[in-house]
Amino acid sequence: MKAIVQDRYGPPETLTLAELDTPVPAADEVLVRVEAAALNAYDWHAMRGDPRLARLTMGRSAPRARVRGRDFAGRVEAVGAGVRQVRPGDAVFGDLGEANGAFAEYVCVPETLVAAAPANLTAQQAAALPLAGVTALLGLRDVGQVEPGHRVLINGASGGVGTLAVQLAKALGATVTGVCSTRNVDLVRSLGADHVVDYTREDFARDARRHDVVLDLVGNRSLTALRRVLTPTGTLVLSGGGVYRGGSLVGPVWLIARGRLLAPFVRQRIATLAAAPGRQHLDTLRAHAEAGRLTPVIDRTYPLHEVPEAIRYLEGEHARAKVVISV
Numbered sequence: 001m002k003a004i005v006q007d008r009y010g011p012p013e014t015l016t017l018a019e020l021d022t023p024v025p026a027a028d029e030v031l032v033r034v035e036a037a038a039l040n041a042y043d044w045h046a047m048r049g050d051p052r053l054a055r056l057t058m059g060r061s062a063p064r065a066r067v068r069g070r071d072f073a074g075r076v077e078a079v080g081a082g083v084r085q086v087r088p089g090d091a092v093f094g095d096l097g098e099a100n101g102a103f104a105e106y107v108c109v110p111e112t113l114v115a116a117a118p119a120n121l122t123a124q125q126a127a128a129l130p131l132a133g134v135t136a137l138l139g140l141r142d143v144g145q146v147e148p149g150h151r152v153l154i155n156g157a158s159g160g161v162g163t164l165a166v167q168l169a170k171a172l173g174a175t176v177t178g179v180c181s182t183r184n185v186d187l188v189r190s191l192g193a194d195h196v197v198d199y200t201r202e203d204f205a206r207d208a209r210r211h212d213v214v215l216d217l218v219g220n221r222s223l224t225a226l227r228r229v230l231t232p233t234g235t236l237v238l239s240g241g242g243v244y245r246g247g248s249l250v251g252p253v254w255l256i257a258r259g260r261l262l263a264p265f266v267r268q269r270i271a272t273l274a275a276a277p278g279r280q281h282l283d284t285l286r287a288h289a290e291a292g293r294l295t296p297v298i299d300r301t302y303p304l305h306e307v308p309e310a311i312r313y314l315e316g317e318h319a320r321a322k323v324v325i326s327v
């Protein structure tokens with residue numbers, strides 16, 4: 001099978017198209033013929049080994065997982081002897097987590113990490129959902145504890161996570177303010193945002209409105225600025241953020257660490273988000289998609305051999321919504 005592999009950390013040029021043996025599923029795994037994969041900010045972090053601190057878990061000089069990519073959608077080709085809930089021929093989607101491997105024609109994945117793909121979405125749309133959708137879901141519902149009537153501000157509303165977060169926040173009954181640049185104002189409004197702040201013209205931290213939850217997906221503002229637009233008992237959800245600026249030691253971890261240090265001393269909640277893949281969350285995303293409450297927006301689609309080009313575009317910081325790979 002064809003796959004995008006990497007043997008040392010570095011720029012997109014370190015990614016190459018290789019011919020590998022098609023994997024064989026273990027007893028608890030399913031073999032998926034990948035039809036589409038999606039890019040996430042995680043992919044450029046993993047490709048560059050950035051921030052360097054992350055190499056403690058990802059591998060010292062090269063990523064432990066040789067094939068890049070997490071999000072996929074496709075058809076089940078074969079199942080291991082112990083698999084009970086998935087059958088050959090099923091259309092599925094999922095996030096491979098730290099194991100990676102989605103930028104390939106086939107992937108083996110534990111049964112617990114796949115779910116039936118939303119019936120009303122294409123494979124490209126389904127692949128765009130798992131990591132970004134679970135991040136938005138957990139950030140708003142579980143960490144942010146968003147309730148009907150809450151006011152929610154999303155910094156980075158036009159990105160992969162943000163475009164799904166705007167829709168999920170509306171589905172949870174919130175009044176939503178999205179922050180993005182001029183060219184994305186109409187997009188964010190079309191996703192259901194009640195207010196849109198164009199950060200090239202206005203500073204959202206100076207906004208008079210106060211929010212019950214602020215979901216920060218950019219990591220470009222101070223804790224003071226983010227907390228200024230929260231109610232006295234509101235929740236700030238820090239997800240990470242950061243762009244590639246020639247390499248960093250700790251990257252977005254610094255803002256998160258400062259948030260954790262400050263949290264015990266303030267009335268507002270400062271919480272951090274660590275999205276983990278799993279079937280239960282995928283089932284929730286499918287239910288929202290099939291009910292018409294959640295539709296991924298796809299910015300660009302690239303063929304498998306152009307994954308390096310796709311990641312180059314994504315790490316430029318201004319991709320709009322999701323970038324997808326057709327396999």
Ligand SMILES: NC(=O)c1ccc[n+]([C@@H]2O[C@H](COP(=O)([O-])OP(=O)(O)OC[C@H]3O[C@@H](n4cnc5c(N)ncnc54)[C@H](OP(=O)(O)O)[C@@H]3O)[C@@H](O)[C@H]2O)c1
Pocket residue numbers: 040041042131132135155156157158159160161162179180181182184199217218220238239240241242273274275276314317318319320321
């Ligand atoms: N903690 C977790 O478990 C977890 C999981 C997934 C992702 N994340 C993190 O969440 C972040 C967002 O991920 P993503 O996939 O949405 O990234 P993304 O798609 O690469 O985000 C790109 C978006 O960022 C927006 N942006 C850039 N500068 C901005 C600014 N100054 N203010 C507001 N928006 C700005 C851009 O909008 P404009 O073009 O309009 O500027 C663009 O649409 C990443 O840093 C990622 O690492 C964390």
